[in-house]
Amino acid sequence: MHQRLLEHLNTAVVVLDAQLRVVWMNPAAETLLAVSLVRVKGHTPEHLTGMDAEPIKVLRKALDEQHPYTQREAEIVNVASEVLTVDFTATPISRDELLVEIEPRDRLMQISREEALIARQEAVKVLTRGLAHEVKNPLGGIRGAAQLLERDLPEPQMVEFTRIIIEEVDRLRDLVDRMLGPNRPPLQVPVNIHAVTERVRSLLLAEGDSITMVADYDPSLPEVIGDEGQLIQAVLNITRNATQALNEQPQGEDQTEGEAPHYEITLRTRARRQFTLGHERHRLVCELAIIDNGPGIPETLRETLFYPMVSGRAEGSGLGLSIAQGILHQHQGLIECDSRPGHTEFRLLIPLDGTSGDHT
CATH class of the missing domain: 3.30.565.10 (Histidine kinase-like ATPase, C-terminal domain)
Incomplete structure (x- = not known):
């Protein structure tokens, strides 16, 4: 009955013996580690997941002291050579059995990064729009003043200077428009x-x-x-x-002259x-x-x-x-x-x- 319940859990569960060899794992663990129980039964976690020394010490400590321990954000490598960040909890069932619950963290960490990225994008958008408003208003005044000044200049050769003012104002206005991105909602x-x-x-x-x-x-x-x-x-x-x-x-040192990377x-x-x-x-x-x-x-x-x-x-x-x-x-x-x-x-x-x- 208990095994049937564990088999239907979404959490990966692995049972180890006193030598930390795999005795049993549920389908969620098989999916996470990209293995089948038949292939890995009797193997240790180092062989199975590439765990480093620190997580193995946690497993051994939990079994020796008969006390549950949790390791946060441990890195393991599954059989498909994927590097996974996981939380795992080692709970001793008896002196000879250790139950290990493994919770993948990669997607949760990725979601947190995405939420932070979205929040930063919103902040940048608000800042850019405010900056654009503050910059474009005086730019319009500068351009208009340069055009009026151009009409009243006593010497024709001085028009070149007002032309520079107008062109630079237009360049800055275009830069601000580009910072704002698309100026219309997307088509659907x-x-x-x-x-x-x-x-x-x-x-x-x-x-x-x-x-x-x-x-x-x-x-x-x-x-x-x-x-x-x-x-x-x-x-x-x-x-x-x-x-x-x-x-x-630049061309790499190991490349012959004239050969592009x-x-x-x-x-x-x-x-x-x-x-x-x-x-x-x-x-x-x-x-x-x-x-x-x-x-x-x-x-x-x-x-x-x-x-x-x-x-x-x-x-x-x-x-x-x-x-x-x-x-x-x-x-x-x-x-x-x-x-x-x-x-x-x-x-x-x-x-x-x-x-x-x-x-x-």
Whole structure:
């Protein structure tokens, strides 16, 4: 009876013997660890999950002292080589048996990061709109004054100076408009996400870069509801950032002279089921990943990556990622980023259950 109850739990449960060898595990544990009980029965946790010494000490301590212990945010590696962050509690059943409950934390931690990212995006939007209002009003006055001054100048050659004032005011106004992002709500029409990615691929291939563009699509994805033009802009901003960053990399020491490093960008689409974005859980979400094999994003930039005017390139305006995040936010979606040397991945997440729209 007790075993049947444990088998129906969503929490992963593993039973170990006095030598910390696997005696039994429920289906939730098999799913989490990507193994079957038949294959791992008799194995120790080090062999099964790649646990380091500290969690093993906790298991041994719980069994020796006959007292429950909990380890928070321990890292384990399942048989599929996925690194998982878990909480686990070791509870002794007897001198010879230890029950281990394992609770995955990765998704909860990811949801917390997403909520923080959404909150930051809202704060940036409010700040940008307030700044735009305060800047554009005096800019209009400066431009008007320069035009009036131009009419009354006694010497024609001095018109050049008023022209400079007007052109610089226009440049600043355009910059403020770009910081604000799209100035209209997104359209709400069916959009084939692969039409978006193929348009971006064709635009970048036409620029003649030596970077390989790889398409890895899930053809079963349904259409998203949104604005094709804005989605193209968001994907293009991120992908062009990647191509520019890769093209600016110096030649490696291990490469022969004249030989360019092999860089590639992959556009990958997948469906994510029962996925939470912010506070809302969606039945189906489209994940569009833009992956490059470059050196990665500097640690100092990762927390402020989507803020306006933040850029890792000397010539960058720092607006591309901010605008892309704003577009996804209007589609009730989100952009996530993970980066390490050799692998940088931007994931555009867009609901597929018809609930997208501007809820800001």
